[in-house]
Amino acid sequence: MAAPLIVIAAGGTGGHMFPAQALAEEMLARGWRVKLSTDERGARYADGFPDDVTIDIVPAATFARGGLGAKIAVLPKLVGGVFRAMSGFRKDRPQIVAGFGGYPAIPAMAAAVLMKLPRIIHEQNGVLGRVNQIFATRVDAFACGTWPTKLPEGVEGQHTGNPVRASILARAGAGYIPPGDYPMTVLVIGGSQGARILSDEVPAALSALPDDLRRHLRVAQQARPEDIERVTEFYEQAGISAEIRPFFDDVPNRMADAQLVICRAGASTVADLSVIGRPSILIPYAVAAGDHQTANARGLSDAGAAILLPERKLTQATLTEQVELILTNPDGALQMHRAAMSVAVPDAAQRLADLAEYIASKDI
Secondary structure, three states: OOOOEEEEEOOOOHHHHHHHHHHHHHHHHOOOEEEEEEOHHHHOOOOOOOOOOEEEEOOOOOOOOOOHHHHHHHHHHHHHHHHHHHHHHHHOOOOEEEEOOOHHHHHHHHHHHHOOOOEEEEEOOOEOOHHHHHHHHHOOEEEEOOOOOEOOOOOOEEEOOOOOOHHHHOOOOOOOOOOOOOOEEEEEEOOOOOOHHHHHHHHHHHHOOOHHHHOOEEEEEEOOHHHHHHHHHHHHHHOOEEEEEOOOOOHHHHHHHOOEEEEOOOHHHHHHHHHHOOOEEEOOOOOOHHHHHHHHHHHHHHHOOEEEOOHHHOOHHHHHHHHHHHHOOHHHHHHHHHHHHHOOOOOHHHHHHHHHHHHHHOOO
């Protein structure tokens, strides 16, 4: 008898795919078969998924991109994707379909609704994404990564937390070396969107730190490809040791080695910070839908683990002040480390897997 199958529907950005990957890892460990339903764009974020996960690329589209011609083609493409997903489900019926948001999740989730298959949603952010809004009242359970999450009337959420990848769990609660009179690492990560403002402001802010603090800095910063040269040159002229890349494939280790993290407030990043336990300065992406990154940041901020700095207040002087405040106060930084871990949900993947298995069992 074949092992039970879960179809995970996700795509769009790493913010959807990282928690989806964490659930995939957990379900495989429990003896399930796992398929990922996504589109070609989403598949670019699937490199970290275990080899045992089957990746099913299904046509999907969004009205939010492209010109008139692209928008006209959206509906036929989505309909085709739904029929493609339904055909796959008939050949290999999933015991449950789990949606993580992003428009590439639409075909599999719509197929699950039409075929009356057990289905759940996991929303990573404190404000629902558009796709999860569509399906929120059409699923058997709704899991929330950020708590509280504002949900549609009549929808009851369950706080599972945001699942983190195995590579993050491997560094959970990693020992923290408070800032001091020795080399200190500042990690700067901006996510797949909106990193330019960090390239504009962070180098200037760090170069304005007092000499006796600046000479100890070691910076690892994510920057868009077109910004790498100018950011690198700025740090060189400031005498700051810096490594600038468009993408870091070893973020868990870099985060664990950091005294301070300056970053956006994507749900996965916030979860990683809490599980590893690092002081942070969170700069929510100002045009994120529903200002959901500010909602994501509040848990760490309210716990005293992070400084929440809205984009409208982000200046070189303000950022310099906040960085200096943390890096010259080892006791305070250590307390931020502990506060971050106090709001962590390291077993979020297990909680979500438990929910998936419970909903699936009701259909047997």
